[in-house]
Amino acid sequence: MKRGLTVLACAIAIAIAGTAWGHGDGEGSVPLDEIRQVMREHALHPPAESVLEGLSAANFERELRALDPHARYFPAGTWRSPMLSRDAWVGIGADLVFQQDEVMLLPYQGGGAALAGVVEGMWLLEVDGLSVTGVAPAELLRLLRGTEGSTVTLTLLPPGLNAAPVRLTMVRERFRPLDVELVDASGQRIVRVRDFVGGLTRPALLATLDFVLAASPPSAEGAAPLILDLRDSGGGDLYEALDMAALFLPAGAVLGSMQGPDGRSTVFHAPPGGKVDFPMVLWVGPETASAAEVFAGALQYHGRAKIVGRPTFGKCSSQRDVGLSDGSVLRLTNRMVWLPGGESCADVGIQPDRVVGTAMLRDPSRLLAVSMALRHGRGAKVPPPRAEPDAPAALHQEMF
Structure with missing residues (x-):
C-alpha cells in the first residue's frame, strides 16, 4: 500500500487493505516450494525458473522485494485480515x-x-x-x-x-477508527477518507455527504467546494475506490482498467444511478497511495475535481494475499491498474493541480485558502504559516 508502517497508537501495529498487519522478516522456516508455485501461478510477471530456484530462506525478504517491490511475506501468526481494522x-x-x-x-x-x-x-x-x-x-x-x-x-x-x-x-x-471522518478547518467541514474498505467506505462516505450537504448545500454560485481529504489515505480495496469514484462521474465514464498476468485488460465504467454533482477539491500528499490514487486520478482525468497538495506515492498496482500450508501468508502483485486515460501512476504518482510546500500540506487553514482560490480561478490569499517553513517529507507513517 505505501512505504513504511502504519501504527495506530493501539496495542499492535496494523496496516490496512493494501498493506498488511504485522511484519514479515523472512526468518525461520519459509515454505519456499509453495512460494515458488504461488509466484508461477499468480504473479503479475512470473519470474524465470532459474530465479525462483535461487530463492533462499536466509535472504528471502531481500530476494522477494527484488522480484516484486510490493511483495510481503508474513510468518504464521503475523498476518491479520484487513477487515479487522474495523474492530x-x-x-x-x-x-x-x-x-x-x-x-x-x-x-x-x-x-x-x-x-x-x-x-x-x-x-x-x-x-x-x-x-x-x-x-x-x-x-x-x-x-x-x-x-x-x-x-x-x-x-x-x-x-x-x-x-x-x-x-x-x-x-x-x-x-474504533473510522474510514470516513468529518473534520473542521477554519469553519468549513472537510470529509477525510482514511481507507478504502470493500463494502464499507462507500456507504460511509454517502452517509457523511448526506449530512454535510443537507446542512449546507453548495448550490449557490461561488459557494465553497466539497473537499475530500486523502492526505493520509494509504489505499485499500480498488473496487471500493472505483465504486466511490463512480458516485461523482456520469454513467458510462471510464473509471480505469486492470490487467492481470494473462495480459487481458478489464475496463470499468461508471454505472447509472444517483450522482453527487457538487464542485470538489481533493487534498493529497506523499502518503496518498494505491486505491486512493486511482480514486483521485479518475476524478482528475474527467475534470471532476481539482487536486491540491503534494505528488502522491505512485503505486498503480494491486496485490493478492495467498495463505500457505504452515499458516504464513504471501502477498504479491497480481494486477496493474491504469487510469482512465490509459496511463499508470506507478512511480510517478498523481500530480496536483496546485502543488504546495510540505509545511502547508499539514496546515488545513492554508490548504483551504488555496483550494477556494483554485476552485474559483483566483490567486490564493493564503493565511500566514502556522508552522516553520517547509519540513522534510515524511519518511513513513505509523498509527497508534
Missing part, C-alpha cells in the same frame, strides 16, 4: 508521521488524543517525560502502549512560529 483497539487514537528525527501526531476523531486536545500538526516531544529524540519506532511503540484505562502524558509542540510546548494527559481507551 476496536486500545490506544490513544492517533497516527504518527515520522519526518527524519521528528514525530507528528494526527488524531482520530473520538480517540483519547483528540479528546485530550491533540490537533493535527502537533509535534511529539516527550512520552511521560522521556524525550522521543532518536527513539526508534519500535521503542516508541512500547512507550505508547498500555492497558485499557491507563494514562499517558505527552509533551507536544503545537503548530505556530511562537508556540510553546504543552503537556496533555490522555487515557488509553478502546477505540
